[in-house]
Amino acid sequence: MNDRLSRLRASPSVAVKQNLDYPVIDTDVHTNDYTPALEEYVAQYGGAALVDELRKATASRRRNAENSSGKDWYAQTPEERQYYRTIRSPWWARVTRNTLDVATYHLPELLYERQEEQGSDYSVLFPNNVLAPLAAKDPDVRRPLHRAVNHYHADLYRHYSDRLTPVAGIPLYTPEEGIEELEFAVKTLGLKVINIGGGVKRPIRAIADKYPPKHHPELAKYASYIDFYGLDSEYDYDPFWAKVVELGVPVTTHYGSQGWTGRSSISNYMNNHIGHFADGSEAFAKALFFGGVTRRFPQLRVAMLEGGAAWGANVYIHLIDRFEKRSLAGLKNYDPAELDRELLVELFRRHGASLTKQRELDPEQLVRDTLGAAYASDARQPQGLELEDFAAAGIEKPEDIRERWVDSFFFGSESDDRTIAAAFNDKANPLGAKINAIYSSDVGHWDVPDLTDALAESWRLVEDGVISAADFKAYVYSNPYKFYTQANPAFFKGTVIEQKVQRTGQPG
Structure with missing residues (x-):
């Protein structure tokens, strides 16, 4: 008890929290699994064989990039890395020196006890193994692994549900797979938030047919594209989104882009890391927007975590600007x-004699000579819906963009992210909008060396004049509350948030 009191007194986030008259909701806390306990639980689902598959999946996610001989990046010479273009992948991604925090991220009882010390009233947990099963390509392995891992986390944190809730990892290789695992996670396990990969890598069929992946595995690794579910997908994911809305489930993702063009350095992890969450989530969010998902499912609420909120404002501004130029009228x-x-011919005759050298000017030939052959070719002109990139999104006026981008999406920003100012800049953001930035501390990863610092770091944004006190309240309370309760009004039933809202009233 004395140790706990001394920690509370030393926590800078406790000092900040004491001056707030509203609760704090942390939307992104990463936990680690104690491996023997997890494997013992998985064995109950599928025996030793399923445990072996879990080990393969986690090793696939954990290991650094390998070349065709199977050599790890660290085992390769600089010449081999250059020859194979083996990218530098993440390393030392977890806290170690702070031993108390290491234990905290593994022990639910200790994490629950330290919520006050962290400055949080309620935390949504993302166990690092929650999407590990995605590395299993065989659905007969991937699906039972997801169920086992989700079931383990549901049981592990059930006793602490008034302050902690884990997400369910949902595979989306097909919409049918996603629906079945979603229903199991929500209806059977009682989980109420899901985490998905922001895209699925699929083979380019024209190349796969010519060079079957089983015979050309090295080529298959690169001859692929990413399906972001909403635009140009080979599958209709609307049934999945409909089920998400029906069950009242908020959707989250930590989708990244390391390894994409421009993020494939063979020597520098930071080069590949900075901005990669924003880029990956931007691709995912734009696919939902332009594919009309947020138009067809206005109740859908999606949070893109770890990328910050500035990119959400940036895309929103560009959507408005481009709609003015690329709408049907524009x-x-x-x-x-x-x-x-x-008129074009007349102007060239009047002002371009030195260029045309008295050539006879044919109108269509002049179009080809000035604007290019495509402008004079009927075969190159888009027809019907091909003319309008905003058609599927159903955009008829700028307010529609605000509704289908700003209202539908929430953007996780880490505690020290000063770019959050762009989210709350209603003078720069069209139509006076503020982007839904949500407190996403990312404790448990290397971004936060000390669990007790995160909320205090965020408050320093107010002290430094980056955001206002009102914006801070929206960031750590109002926007997260809105995200979860707009998807599911009963989300906080039975939690400390419900108790505090009953005393203080819902956020305005």
């Missing part, structure tokens, strides 16, 4: 049919 400025060919 496209008339670029339509070849709108070009006054007679």
Whole structure:
């Protein structure tokens, strides 16, 4: 008890929390599993064989990139890394020196006890193994692994549900797979938040048919694309989104882009890391927007974590700007049919004699010579819906963009992220919008060496004038509360948040 009191007195986040008249909701806390306990639980599902598959899956996620001989990055010479273009992947991604925190992320009882010390009233947990089963390509392995891991976490944290809730990892190789695992996680296990990969890597069929992956595994590794579920997918994911809305489940993702073009350094992890969560989540979110998912499912609530909120504001601004130029009305400025060919010829005759050298000017040839052959070719002109990139999203006015981007999406920002200012800048953001930044501390990863610092770091954004006190309240309370309760009004039933809201009232 004395040790706990001394820790509370020493915590800078406790000092901040004492001056707040509202609760704090942390939307992103990473925990680690005690391996023997997890494997023992998995064995109950599928015996030793399923434990072996779990070990393969976690090793696949944990190991560094390998070349075709199977040599790890660290075992390769610099020349081999250059030859194979083996990217530098994450290393030393967890806290070690702070031994108390190491134990905290493994022990639910200790994490629960230290919630006050952390400055949080309620935390949503992302166990690091929650999506490990995605590395299993065989659905007969992937699905039971997901069920076992989700069941383990549901049982592990059930006793602490008034302050802690773990997410369920949901595979989405097909919408049917996602629906079945979603229903099991929610209806059977009682979990109420899901975490998905922001995309699925699929083979390019034209290449896979010519060079079957089983015969050309090295080629298959690169001859692929990413399906982001909402745009140009080979599957119709609407049944999955409909089930998510029906069950009242908030959707989260930590989707990244390390290894993508521009993030494939063979020597520098930070080069590959900085901004990669934002880039990956941007691709995912734009696919949902342009694919019309947020139009068809306005109740859907999706949070992209760890990438910050600035990119959400950036894309929102660009969506508004581009709609003004690339809507059906705006496209008339670029339509070849709108070009006054007679006037163009007359202007060239009047002002371009030194260039044309008295050539006879044919109107269509002049179009080809000035704008390019595509502008004069009927075969190159888009028709119908091909003309309008905003058609599937159903955008008819800028307010529609605000509704289908700002209202649907929430953006996890870590405690020291000063770019959060862009999210709350309603002067720069069109239509006076503020982007839904949500407190996403990321404790448990290397970003936070000390669990007790995160909330205090966020408050320093107020002290430094980066955001206002009102914005801070929206960040750590109002926006997270809105995210979970707009998806499921009963989300906080039976929790300390429900108790505090009853005393203080819902956030405005």
